Amino acid sequence: MKDKVNQLFQEQLNNWELAKNNYKALEQVKEKTLDVNGHRYKVQFNPVRIISSAAKVDPKSIQERKCFLCSENLPAEQKGISFKENYILLVNPFPIFPRHLTIPAKEHTPQLIASRFEDMLDLAQQLDDYIVFYNGPKCGASAPDHFHFQAGNKKFLPIENSKDWNNAIRIESKDKQEMLLLFRQIYNALPLQSNDTEPMLNILTWYENGTWTTCLFQRKKHRPACYFAEGDDNLLISPASVDMGGVFITPLEKDFEKIMAEDIAQILNEV
Numbered sequence: 001m002k003d004k005v006n007q008l009f010q011e012q013l014n015n016w017e018l019a020k021n022n023y024k025a026l027e028q029v030k031e032k033t034l035d036v037n038g039h040r041y042k043v044q045f046n047p048v049r050i051i052s053s054a055a056k057v058d059p060k061s062i063q064e065r066k067c068f069l070c071s072e073n074l075p076a077e078q079k080g081i082s083f084k085e086n087y088i089l090l091v092n093p094f095p096i097f098p099r100h101l102t103i104p105a106k107e108h109t110p111q112l113i114a115s116r117f118e119d120m121l122d123l124a125q126q127l128d129d130y131i132v133f134y135n136g137p138k139c140g141a142s143a144p145d146h147f148h149f150q151a152g153n154k155k156f157l158p159i160e161n162s163k164d165w166n167n168a169i170r171i172e173s174k175d176k177q178e179m180l181l182l183f184r185q186i187y188n189a190l191p192l193q194s195n196d197t198e199p200m201l202n203i204l205t206w207y208e209n210g211t212w213t214t215c216l217f218q219r220k221k222h223r224p225a226c227y228f229a230e231g232d233d234n235l236l237i238s239p240a241s242v243d244m245g246g247v248f249i250t251p252l253e254k255d256f257e258k259i260m261a262e263d264i265a266q267i268l269n270e271v
């Protein structure tokens with residue numbers, strides 16, 4: 001699987017202009033580091049992410065757009081690798097990580113993790129040089145109507161090196177059945193907001209030396225107040241798993257320059 005994914009990147013970055021340009025641009029991307037509650041967070045100025053950060057995910061907008069994860073709507077240049085019959089691994093053409101995958105279900109079916117957490121563990125095991133992540137339908141997923149995971153290369157997110165990361169519920173095991181049981185217990189204990197289909201969650205999972213690590217972030221809000229604020233108070237930040245894991249994405253340069261540790265602390269607190 002790892003060889004196939006490397007070949008996929010090679011092929012796509014040679015032959016797909018959009019992906020080639022965006023991965024090249026990522027090499028020049030501006031970053032800064034901030035100390036937030038004793039943890040080191042990176043801020044990345046990444047203009048191509050405006051498409052996700054500003055995505056309209058209300059039911060009406062979703063209904064009126066063509067689903068960009070359905071196979072018939074994928075760009076002509078996009079190639080994929082099958083995983084477990086019902087998923088496809090795709091190069092994400094709007095990357096945050098130097099290697100960034102989107103892994104949609106082949107079927108157009110809503111973003112719901114409960115019955116798919118085992119697939120997430122299997123994916124992490126097969127792609128053990130990646131962190132696999134899941135954004136709930138109201139927690140940063142820009143396609144809440146089409147199930148998908150994402151994955152980004154290791155050695156990028158600060159959370160990977162911390163055993164006591166800000167606000168994360170962290171579970172570890174060498175035994176897949178135990179991981180599934182622990183996940184189920186936590187999932188069942190989390191509150192469900194009215195009209196929601198699952199507890200609001202961001203989830204990150206990786207596999208190292210025979211052990212799975214999963215970090216769950218319980219969410220209260222989809223987007224922080226600064227996202228909607230007018231004028232100088234506005235910060236276009238729509239936090240998801242990557243931000244929770246320690247890399248805050250600012251699609252606008254003014255926000256990248258302006259954002260301080262207190263802003264990140266405030267956003268984490270709110271969401």
Ligand SMILES: [Zn+2]
Binds near residue numbers: 067068070109145
């Ligand atoms: Zn779809």
